[in-house]
Amino acid sequence: MAKANASAVPAVKKVRKLPRNWKWGVAFITPWIIGFLAFQLYPLLASLYYSFTDFSVLADGKWVGVENYVKLFTKDKHFLKSLWLTVKYAIMSVPVKLAFALFIAMLLNMKLRGINMFRTIYYLPSIMGGSVAVSILWKFLFMQDGIVNKALAVFHIPAVSWLGDPNMALVTVSLLVVWQFGSSMVLFLAGLKNVPQELYEAASVDGASKVRQFFKITLPMITPIVFFNLMMQTINALQEFTSVSIITNGGPNRGTYLLGLKIYEEAFTNSKMGYASATSWVLFAIVLVVTGLLFKTSDAWVYYEDGGMN
Amino acid sequence: MSKSNAVVVTKARKKKTWKRIITYAFLVFVGFFMIYPLVWLFFSTFKTNTELFGKLSFFPETFTWEAFVNGWKGSGQYTYTTFYLNTFALVLPTVIVTVLSTGIVAYGFARFKFPCRGALFVLMISTLMLPDAVIIIPRYVVFNQLGWIDTYMPFWIPALFACYPFFIFMQMQFLRGIPRELDESACVDGCNPFMTYVRILFPLMKPAMFSVIIFQFLWRWNDYFNNLIYISSVKKYTLSLALKMSIDSQGAVTQWNQVLAMSFVSMIPPTLLFFFAQKYFVEGITTSGLKG
Numbered sequence: 001m002a003k004a005n006a007s008a009v010p011a012v013k014k015v016r017k018l019p020r021n022w023k024w025g026v027a028f029i030t031p032w033i034i035g036f037l038a039f040q041l042y043p044l045l046a047s048l049y050y051s052f053t054d055f056s057v058l059a060d061g062k063w064v065g066v067e068n069y070v071k072l073f074t075k076d077k078h079f080l081k082s083l084w085l086t087v088k089y090a091i092m093s094v095p096v097k098l099a100f101a102l103f104i105a106m107l108l109n110m111k112l113r114g115i116n117m118f119r120t121i122y123y124l125p126s127i128m129g130g131s132v133a134v135s136i137l138w139k140f141l142f143m144q145d146g147i148v149n150k151a152l153a154v155f156h157i158p159a160v161s162w163l164g165d166p167n168m169a170l171v172t173v174s175l176l177v178v179w180q181f182g183s184s185m186v187l188f189l190a191g192l193k194n195v196p197q198e199l200y201e202a203a204s205v206d207g208a209s210k211v212r213q214f215f216k217i218t219l220p221m222i223t224p225i226v227f228f229n230l231m232m233q234t235i236n237a238l239q240e241f242t243s244v245s246i247i248t249n250g251g252p253n254r255g256t257y258l259l260g261l262k263i264y265e266e267a268f269t270n271s272k273m274g275y276a277s278a279t280s281w282v283l284f285a286i287v288l289v290v291t292g293l294l295f296k297t298s299d300a301w302v303y304y305e306d307g308g309m310n
Numbered sequence: 311m312s313k314s315n316a317v318v319v320t321k322a323r324k325k326k327t328w329k330r331i332i333t334y335a336f337l338v339f340v341g342f343f344m345i346y347p348l349v350w351l352f353f354s355t356f357k358t359n360t361e362l363f364g365k366l367s368f369f370p371e372t373f374t375w376e377a378f379v380n381g382w383k384g385s386g387q388y389t390y391t392t393f394y395l396n397t398f399a400l401v402l403p404t405v406i407v408t409v410l411s412t413g414i415v416a417y418g419f420a421r422f423k424f425p426c427r428g429a430l431f432v433l434m435i436s437t438l439m440l441p442d443a444v445i446i447i448p449r450y451v452v453f454n455q456l457g458w459i460d461t462y463m464p465f466w467i468p469a470l471f472a473c474y475p476f477f478i479f480m481q482m483q484f485l486r487g488i489p490r491e492l493d494e495s496a497c498v499d500g501c502n503p504f505m506t507y508v509r510i511l512f513p514l515m516k517p518a519m520f521s522v523i524i525f526q527f528l529w530r531w532n533d534y535f536n537n538l539i540y541i542s543s544v545k546k547y548t549l550s551l552a553l554k555m556s557i558d559s560q561g562a563v564t565q566w567n568q569v570l571a572m573s574f575v576s577m578i579p580p581t582l583l584f585f586f587a588q589k590y591f592v593e594g595i596t597t598s599g600l601k602g
Contacts, residue, residue, distance in 0.1 A: 024503040025422025032415040032434065032478065035471025039449065040437050046448035104340065107333055120588065121341045124348065127584045131532035132553040133573035137351055139557075140566060147350065150366040179344070186592055239441045242534045246554065260535075263443045268539060273447050280444045291439055 047277040055274035068278035078254060078262065079279065085170065086259045087286070090237035093174040098229055101181040105188035106218070119189070126182025135246035138176050139163070142247075163248055166255025173243050173256055184229045191225040192218070223302045231294055238287055259283045355571040362567050378575070381568030384552060388544055390572060393552040397576075400462045400537075400548055401530040404469045408526045409519050411472040416481035417507050421493070437475045442535060450539055464540040465530065477522045484518035485511070520590040528580050549576040 051068055055061035072079045104122060108115050128134035141148050142162035149159040162172045199217045208216065219226075241260035244250060250257035250265075259279065267276035354362055355377050357370040382390045419431055453464045472478060492514075493506045501509065534550040541551060553576060556569045584591065 019423055021503055022422060022424040025418045025424040025427070028414050028418025028422065028503075028507075029430065031411050031470070032418075032472040033430075035411075035468060035473040036433070036437065039468045039471065039473050040440060040445060043445035043448035043452075044440065046451070047444055050447060107337060110333060112330065112333065118337050118341060119592075121345050123591070124581075124584070125344055127528055127580050128577060129528060129532040130534065131576070132534050132550045133576045136553060136557060136569060136573045137347060140570060141347055141350075145363060147366065154366065179347075190592075235439055235441070239443060241443075245534070246557070260443055264535075264538075267447050267450075273451070277447050280441070280447070284441055284444045287439055287441055 047280060050274050050277035051281050052278075053274045055277070057271035059274075061274065064274070068275050069282075071275070072278060072282065078257060081254065082257050082259050082262045083282070083286075085255070085257060086238055086240075086283070089170060089174060089240060089256075089258060090234055092170065093177045094230065094233045094237050096174070097178045097181050097233060098184055098226070100178060101184035101229070102188050102222075102226075104181070105185045105192055108185075108189055109192040119186070122185060123182035126180040129180070130240075130242040132242065132246055134176070135243050138172070138243070139247045142172050164252055166251075166253045169248050169252060169255045173240075173247055176243050176247070177237070177240075184233065187225050187229060188222065191222040195221045220303050224304060227294070227298055227302045231291060234290055234294070235287055238283065238290070351570060351574055354567065355574050357567055359565055359567045362570075377565075377567040377571035380565070381556075381571045381575075385544055385555065388547070390549075390552065390575065392545070393547050393549050396546060397531065397548040397550075400465050401527060403462070404465045404530050405523055405526045407466060407470040408472075408474055408477060409522050411470055412474055412477040412522060413481055413512070413515065413519060414507065415472045416478045416485060417511060419478065420482040420485040421490070422503075434475050434478060437473075438479075446536075446539060453540065459540060460542045460546055461540075462546075465536065469526075474526070477526065480521060481515065481518045484515060488514055517590060520587060524583060524587050524590055527583060531580055 050061065052063060052065060053061040054064050054067075108119055108122075125134075140146055143149075144159065144161065144164060146162075148162065152159065161168055163169050195218060199221075200213060203213050203217060239260050240258050241264065244256045244258050244261050245264070248256040250261050260283075263276050263280045263283065266272050266279060270276075350368065353369055356373045356375070358374060358376060361367075361371060384390050384393060419427070419434070449464070450459070453459055456463075458464050458467075488511065493510050532550070534554070537548050537550050538554075541547060544555070547555065549572075553569070553573055556572060557564055
């Protein structure tokens with residue numbers, strides 16, 4: 001009896017701790033709970049299940065165990081290449097984009113007149129995002145007889161095979177996302193404005209050079225934003241679809257055949273839903289590993305003024 | 311002040327002026343590359359197809375509306391009027407229900423304590439990392455069974471159920487900046503939490519909501535992947551799909567001037583929105599990304 005009482009007391013306390021209106025809170029987030037279960041969690045689990053079946057238009061989904069995964073890594077001659085290209089694309093585009101965004105943000109932070117105008121101009125390409133229209137524009141600019149090569153000819157530079165060479169094509173596609181560095185730039189700019197001016201003044205008095213100030217003050221102070229940008233941009237890059245679909249259609253010689261495109265083609269062109277699901281789970285695994293690594297290492301290099309995220 | 315001191319000061323000033331000039335020159339130089347493709351696109355829409363490939367010239371020799379007039383005809387059966395209206399029919403309801411649903415969910419997360427709140431919040435944030443490609447196949451299968459393929463339901467319904475964690479998070483951050491006492495004291499006369507939201511917070515959250523509207527509008531407008539999967543008949547095509555169709559036209563030579571003109575036309579609404587609502591762009595990006 002006494003024992004039962006003792007265990008009942010903390011339970012009552014716990015209930016009392018909840019404010020009277022907690023049910024309202026649950027009611028307000030109910031739409032999200034339904035949406036999460038129906039449109040995110042269920043599809044996630046279902047695709048995991050499909051990945052172990054031969055689900056396609058012809059077969060209604062017999063359990064095949066890990067066959068799809070085995071096939072991906074041993075028999076599919078395009079998969080490993082796609083995987084490597086996707087990682088390469090992220091490594092090629094994200095750091096360049098962020099470095100560029102930070103550099104421009106630092107220039108715009110110099111309290112010059114007309115900065116708003118420059119910010120607008122630099123942001124403009126970013127609002128087109130991953131649209132078909134901007135991909136079409138890119139395709140046209142970088143065609144063999146496109147305007148970029150014509151402009152190079154003016155300076156007597158021989159034409160570059162921007163989209164004709166597999167390696168170059170990936171660079172050309174990366175250039176498109178680098179060009180759209182606007183939102184990273186705006187974030188960096190806001191971060192730079194928050195760095196206390198006294199730190200620079202103190203460093204100047206101590207005779208620290210500008211370069212040293214950048215590495216010892218600016219960069220450490222904005223590491224949370226570097227982290228956020230790195231995270232979001234990497235996740236986006238690993239999923240790239242529109243640009244490689246429109247500009248190169250995965251070519252030439254599958255030089256831009258990124259995983260996003262492969263998943264789409266396997267699922268909706270070849271109707272191999274099970275196989276495509278397995279491919280998509282490999283992509284998801286990479287996203288999880290990359291974000292996990294970023295989080296793990298963030299303790300070592302991300303500096304939070306308030307001592308860390310709660 | 312001694313003479314030598316004055317010389318040092320003017321020297322420093324001169325150095326500063328030079329630095330400014332160099333910075334400006336650099337900003338203009340980079341800005342040129344940023345804006346050139348778009349300005350070039352604008353002028354090339356007035357060119358004929360031959361001129362487009364003929365010369366490097368910036369301005370067209372003679373301004374012609376040919377590209378717009380013929381480009382607008384679309385597939386013949388359906389014109390860009392249809393594609394334009396379709397895009398609005400897809401995007402606008404999605405944007406409206408996104409604002410309503412994510413706003414109320416953000417309110418629930420930001421202002422109430424309930425069991426498992428922390429865990430649910432982490433779950434919500436972690437869905438930011440969920441790639442579309444992973445969930446698209448089962449979604450397609452389910453929507454197909456529901457008869458939603460080739461309708462705009464696959465866009466409207468998930469938005470109605472707040473499947474956009476980014477916007478929930480953004481509005482939560484904004485709500486944190488509004489003092490709690492305000493919603494507690496303003497409704498002393500016993501209105502319920504829902505009415506508090508509608509009467510007190512909803513009006514205050516306008517800036518955050520504008521940001522949601524703008525970003526959701528742009529992202530849905532520019533979206534291609536989901537359009538490609540859920541929409542199948544030309545009658546329902548959005549601008550993204552119509553543009554893709556225009557470069558695919560097999561057999562005939564692609565009329566690039568028309569394709570570019572229609573690409574340009576499709577960029578007009580996002581660009582207008584950007585210019586009219588610039589303030590909210592910057593605010594939206596910074597509130598979501600910084601205070602995390």
